[in-house]
Amino acid sequence: MLRALINLILKKPILVIYDVTKLCNQRCLMCNIWKTKSNDMDLGRLEEEVKKLSRFGVRYVFLQGGEPLIRKDIIQIIDIFLKYRIKPTVITNGILLTPEIASEIAKRRCNLAISIDSMDRELFAKLRGVDKLDQVLDNIRKIYKMERKGNWSITTTITGLSKFEDVREIERFAEEHNFMFAIRPYIFVRGVAGKKNDELMYEWKDVSEIFLYMAEKARKNNFLAYLVYREHIRYIKGESMPMCDAAKYSFVMTESGLKSPCIEFTDINSSLENFRKNRKTFYKKLEECNKTTPCFYNDAREIGVLWRNKWLILLNAPKIIRQLIQYGNFF
Template identity: 25%
Template sequence: MRLIHHPVLCNYYVTYRCNASCSFCDIWERPSPYVTPLEVGHNLKDLRRLGVRVIDFTGGEPLLHRQMDELLRMARAEGFITTLTTNGLLYPKWAERLRGLVDMLHFSLDSPHKEEHDASRGVACFDFVQESIGIATRLGERPDILFTVQEGNVHQIGEVWEQFCRPNKLVLILNPIFDYNAVATGGGLSEAALQELEKWGRQQGVYLNQGFIGLRRDGGNSIEKPVCKAASSTVVISPENKLVLPCYHLGLQEFAIEGRLYDLYKSAPVQQLVAQEGRLPACQGCTINCYMQPSFAVNVNKYFWQALPSTLKYTLMKGSWKGLWRGKKAYGPKEHSIP
């Protein structure tokens, strides 16, 4: 049963450029421009009209964008909940300018050991993550530690929790790795790894969307009965100011936005692609977290119920309901009621 009939999330790629070269990602290999504040301003207003509530400014490395604080300020002024993930290399330089602008700030950390984390990220950023944690907490920010879980580091969850999260009272987000395109991510996670994830997901101060575990045990998305609602729950905008469908990772077609995002999204060619979400051959077996999380949230099925307790847990830990209330006031009754 469909619970929400409009997109709730925008994955806004401010650039594909990155100052790291993670082994499980290929975005950094793509040439890329940067979005402009003028484009973002137009699109934010249309995203509001579409019903989107959360803007995930992503990349690449979003802090390579020299006007990132301006973009965040614009999104907050429109009432959006904002989220941003960084490898930490540039955060110490940005910290003061970003203060109070990011509702969900994530620092990527995949190992408690400097050599292993830096090898995974292809750049020496471990020390910068440590520095970033210290700066952010001193500024009164509440960053999360985003741990990309692979078969080779699942046994290190406890060390990251004890060394980095618990002393600083930070939430640990467990992000199970996923395969896509031709990127060598090391394959799926074993049943033993899934059980270890489940164990840690029940711990206080740790967030794991339990729907991710259920979906992996079921073999991922089925094109016969798709759980994926990527194109109808999430709006993907590229650095070239194009609407990407049905999702970034598949990226079958891109449409130039040209200041008309709302009308473009509602157009027949776009909606025809939206209708194919989860049903294309490449969608078989998909477990991509950034699309499954909103998919679980808008459609009532077993994954919705599996995800709900962990979603409520994170909301209480982070107080993100306050962002929803801020957005409600900014939207006003007319805008808020748009289907």
């Protein structure tokens, strides 16, 4: 935590988004990642990279894809990051989440986030490209009673096809099965990761009920999440957004080990040794992106939202601590 705080002060990243693999068992309407080839690192090469990340000051990692559970060695991957004091969050669609894998994750200080965008079977299949909702829900029912060291959550991407009652049904399912629940706005920028789809587009009036409900609920029981939802609302309304966090507090490591500022800019690479120097060279591209197509990818926004509100967080520290103890730490 001390090293993470030092990095924040120095505007050095504390979070890495690691594309474990680009292979995926879904064909989501909102994603282009699965269309690309995957050149996955083996465990030996990965450990060398993780050593460098740890020395650089990285303390958190999102293990995503593609679908990270396609990797048969996902538990070994988790252990490599833990060995070097980097806390993982596994982001999965849940199709391959067997009780055996879940049990191993539960034993470790590792967060788990499962993506479910609808409880309507037909809509789920349309959004995700596969008819696997029943399997995902059944997998959760088999594991939800496990004692766990990390935080487990269900996350929903809100699109133009989302309905308030459907989102509430996902929330109820999450609560009944001892999972936290969070929503995220549908996003596309350059089309490298997020894909534009006209059916998924929306205006503020289309999703206001959902985001206002989640923000008000978070204000009472998860103040940190409330600060993020407040920024979601600004973003969806089209209000001016501050410069994103890409390359400042977070960056991407591709499945082959390349370091990039954002999941939409994997064509720009840098070594950790020259990261801060190189950041100046591609800052203009990020700045232009932020002006013309501002986004709310987690890797480019959430840390900055919390850091900019650090004095408000300190002011509300007693309440936040109580909430983290009672409800868990989604972050």
